[in-house]
Amino acid sequence: MIRGLPGAVFLALLAGLSLAAGNWDNRPVGHRTFVEGLAVDPGSHPGQLAYTFDLPNLAALGGGSSSGGGGHSGGGGRAALDPVIEAPNLVQAMSDMQRRMPREIYFGQLQALILAERLPASAVEDAVDTLMANPEVDGTAYVATAKDGRALLTAPAPSERLPSDALGLVLSCAGCEPLYDPVQLWQVYGNLRSRLGSLVLPEVAPGPDGSGLAGLAMYRGAQFASSLEGNDALAYGLLRGFTRRSNLVVPVSGLGVATVDWLSGHGTYRVRAERGRLHVDVRVRVKGQLTALQAAPGARVMALALASRDPRLLSATSRLVLSKLETIVRKQAGQGVDVLQLGAAASGADPTAFAGIRSWPEAMRTAQYRLSVNLGLLHATPAA
Amino acid sequence: MSVRSSGRKARPAKEVTGGRLGSAEMAFFVLASYTGLGLFAFPLETVSHAGSAWPLAAVAALALTFGVAYGVAVVGDRHPGVPFSDLLISVGGPYLRWAVAIPWAVLDLTLAAVATAALCHVVVSSFLPATPFSVVLAAFIPVVAYTASQGIEGMTRAFAVVLLVSLGFLAVVSAFTASHIQYPAALVPHLTGLGPWLSGVLSSLYAVSGISAVFHLSAHARPGERRVTRQAVLAGVSLVIASRLAQAVFTVGTLGLTAITAYTWPSMSVIRLVSSHGFFFNRLGLLAVILSTASVWAYVACRIFSAGALLVPVGWRVKGNRASSPGFSMALAAAVGLFAYALEPPGSEPMVVGQVVNPGLLVLGVLFPVVWWLIDEVRTRQLIRPNERR
Numbered sequence: 142m143i144r145g146l147p148g149a150v151f152l153a154l155l156a157g158l159s160l161a162a163g164n165w166d167n168r169p170v171g172h173r174t175f176v177e178g179l180a181v182d183p184g185s186h187p188g189q190l191a192y193t194f195d196l197p198n199l200a201a202l203g204g205g206s207s208s209g210g211g212g213h214s215g216g217g218g219r220a221a222l223d224p225v226i227e228a229p230n231l232v233q234a235m236s237d238m239q240r241r242m243p244r245e246i247y248f249g250q251l252q253a254l255i256l257a258e259r260l261p262a263s264a265v266e267d268a269v270d271t272l273m274a275n276p277e278v279d280g281t282a283y284v285a286t287a288k289d290g291r292a293l294l295t296a297p298a299p300s301e302r303l304p305s306d307a308l309g310l311v312l313s314c315a316g317c318e319p320l321y322d323p324v325q326l327w328q329v330y331g332n333l334r335s336r337l338g339s340l341v342l343p344e345v346a347p348g349p350d351g352s353g354l355a356g357l358a359m360y361r362g363a364q365f366a367s368s369l370e371g372n373d374a375l376a377y378g379l380l381r382g383f384t385r386r387s388n389l390v391v392p393v394s395g396l397g398v399a400t401v402d403w404l405s406g407h408g409t410y411r412v413r414a415e416r417g418r419l420h421v422d423v424r425v426r427v428k429g430q431l432t433a434l435q436a437a438p439g440a441r442v443m444a445l446a447l448a449s450r451d452p453r454l455l456s457a458t459s460r461l462v463l464s465k466l467e468t469i470v471r472k473q474a475g476q477g478v479d480v481l482q483l484g485a486a487a488s489g490a491d492p493t494a495f496a497g498i499r500s501w502p503e504a505m506r507t508a509q510y511r512l513s514v515n516l517g518l519l520h521a522t523p524a525a
Numbered sequence: 526m527s528v529r530s531s532g533r534k535a536r537p538a539k540e541v542t543g544g545r546l547g548s549a550e551m552a553f554f555v556l557a558s559y560t561g562l563g564l565f566a567f568p569l570e571t572v573s574h575a576g577s578a579w580p581l582a583a584v585a586a587l588a589l590t591f592g593v594a595y596g597v598a599v600v601g602d603r604h605p606g607v608p609f610s611d612l613l614i615s616v617g618g619p620y621l622r623w624a625v626a627i628p629w630a631v632l633d634l635t636l637a638a639v640a641t642a643a644l645c646h647v648v649v650s651s652f653l654p655a656t657p658f659s660v661v662l663a664a665f666i667p668v669v670a671y672t673a674s675q676g677i678e679g680m681t682r683a684f685a686v687v688l689l690v691s692l693g694f695l696a697v698v699s700a701f702t703a704s705h706i707q708y709p710a711a712l713v714p715h716l717t718g719l720g721p722w723l724s725g726v727l728s729s730l731y732a733v734s735g736i737s738a739v740f741h742l743s744a745h746a747r748p749g750e751r752r753v754t755r756q757a758v759l760a761g762v763s764l765v766i767a768s769r770l771a772q773a774v775f776t777v778g779t780l781g782l783t784a785i786t787a788y789t790w791p792s793m794s795v796i797r798l799v800s801s802h803g804f805f806f807n808r809l810g811l812l813a814v815i816l817s818t819a820s821v822w823a824y825v826a827c828r829i830f831s832a833g834a835l836l837v838p839v840g841w842r843v844k845g846n847r848a849s850s851p852g853f854s855m856a857l858a859a860a861v862g863l864f865a866y867a868l869e870p871p872g873s874e875p876m877v878v879g880q881v882v883n884p885g886l887l888v889l890g891v892l893f894p895v896v897w898w899l900i901d902e903v904r905t906r907q908l909i910r911p912n913e914r915r
Binding site: 154 | 650651652654667668670671707780781782783784787794798800808810811
């Protein structure tokens with residue numbers, strides 16, 4: 142198709158230009174430092190924030206020194222470097238950090254963003270917006286809350302070489318944690334963008350065997366409000382449909398103490414607005430498996446198959462779940478927290494339906510809730 | 526009036542009817558011609574104009590596109606082997622031909638420039654932040670110039686191979702984004718008024734802008750095959766419409782109506798979220814986005830081909846079946862490159878889409894084809910043209 146000198150010049154130009162493009166950015170991996178985790182804590186002065194960057198120490202990792210002490214062993218130095226930068230916002234912290242490091246700081250491998258409980262809403266929004274605006278970050282990092290972000294990020298993880306590797310494992314394992322709804326950066330960003338948003342983040346705490354999930358952090362907008370733990374968190378998980386394998390111990394009068402395992406649930410809501418006030422109808426379907434029944438002294442020993450259909454046991458279990466749910470909903474709604482994430486559901490719903498509602502937190506406070514629980518129990522059978 | 530007696534020197538009959546494309550090849554050309562523009566951003570503009578009526582606006586725009594393309598294909602099937610510019614001359618003489626060809630060629634080059642600028646912006650802002658815009662552009666333009674100079678048959682062969690791989694992979698990866706849908710309420714249409722809906726329809730037109738390729742298809746149809754353009758449009762445009770719908774549903778369902786407006790290229794951002802463990806590398810979405818740039822290459826080459834076929838002087842179409850000479854394609858590609866370079870300032874490319882591309886497509890891509898089809902219907906019923914009815 143293309144002949145002669147013009148064709149040759151054209152092809153040479155084509156080849157030259159194709160080779161020239163694309164080599165302006167790529168740096169050898171050894172010239173980069175990968176930020177694996179980032180924690181945001183309140184700073185030592187008002188208006189300052191403390192940013193902890195979790196960086197693998199390439200010198201220590203490359204030497205192959207096995208880090209028995211979990212990230213802080215001797216030999217080739219510590220496996221992780223955790224510099225803390227105090228700055229008013231993340232952009233400044235990033236450039237201060239870059240000034241201190243010999244290598245280019247690269248955020249494309251970010252696994253976890255940890256937000257401290259005591260952060261102001263503006264700091265949460267700043268961290269999320271700044272990260273999302275960074276072209277290296279694709280929004281798939283996990284976001285979690287901790288009482289002390291720096292302590293969590295630097296806590297030793299005996300099973301992994303890097304603490305943030307362990308953290309990444311915990312936060313990405315949606316199927317293996319009994320009560321966990323993974324939240325990624327892009328979801329937080331979208332939630333904060335939508336006028337009606339309110340965050341619910343997993344709360345992570347350091348433990349002797351590595352970090353683990355402690356509960357759920359409830360936010361009013363981007364402001365931390367309170368945390369849910371234990372059975373409160375379980376009931377909330379049933380409502381929102383993210384419990385996978387949780388259990389409840391239910392005392393049943395006249396029967397004994399029942400253990401219900403494999404709890405899962407799903408809540409459906411009907412919301413209508415009348416004269417600026419929300420009426421919320423919540424039905425939660427709960428499924429579980431009766432695995433044990435310890436008969437009360439003097440009570441008749443009952444087969445599990447029979448007990449799983451016993452009205453006393455069913456009503457005691459659903460009353461327990463319901464009472465937890467009512468406490469959570471009333472307490473959270475009283476703080477103006479969008480506990481059912483109604484704002485997210487309403488964003489995009491019929492725009493005329495919620496036109497009368499001026500302030501969403503205020504609507505949360507004044508809303509009328511009606512809750513009901515529908516429980517179905519299976520009973521344990523031997524697997525083999 | 527007969528096509529052959531249009532005041533030019535007579536050519537052997539073989540050249541006029543000598544195409545080599547069947548419906549399957551044509552369908553690939555149609556797919557290439559429609560996919561490239563709107564791949565990164567649609568349905569951002571639709572949502573920001575129509576609000577929660579966006580599904581109705583998107584469906585209306587897609588249905589309109591299909592109807593128009595089918596009408597043009599019906600006309601084309603009535604005149605197989607006849608180039609579009611000859612058909613224009615046979616209907617209204619050389620004046621009509623230039624009155625249609627020049628605006629359409631300008632629109633084609635504008636569409637090509639907008640798609641090129643969008644691609645370069647995506648590459649620079651998401652993948653190669655340190656590389657200058659002009660370098661990415663300068664690497665892209667010779668490639669499309671070379672492709673467009675291959676003529677429709679060479680292009681179709683290349684598209685069949687490359688698009689099957691890249692768009693197929695993109696489709697598989699996009700299916701994974703279904704698990705990210707968290708705002709199902711945003712997918713339910715609520716018609717709040719006719720004004721937002723209409724402006725939503727208008728602002729969606731750019732995402733299905735490949736009609737100009739359909740004009741030229743029947744000139745290259747394999748002799749003796751009937752309804753071949755219609756079959757190609759049925760297959761190609763249906764595929765495009767289905768994929769645009771899926772793209773819109775996944776994007777809005779994932780980001781919601783409010784947050785979507787914070788993104789510049791929402792559908793690309795959504796696909797980039799896909800990652801998978803167990804595949805040999807886990808950033809599947811990133812690979813899909815990189816591969817999908819091939820569809821911009823195909824799209825721009827189609828636009829240059831179409832503009833060339835419209836603008837080519839009457840006596841030029843002599844060797845083989847190429848609509849234009851390689852030199853002509855390269856000149857047009859250079860024009861596209863300069864235009865795209867002018868679109869470097871961020872925000873200028875959506876502005877051109879809103880103020881030039883969408884109104885232009887409404888007039889030249891919707892109204893003109895409807896009139897074109899009507900004229901041909903009337904002429905077919907009035908005239909007996911035994912040498913054209915096949």
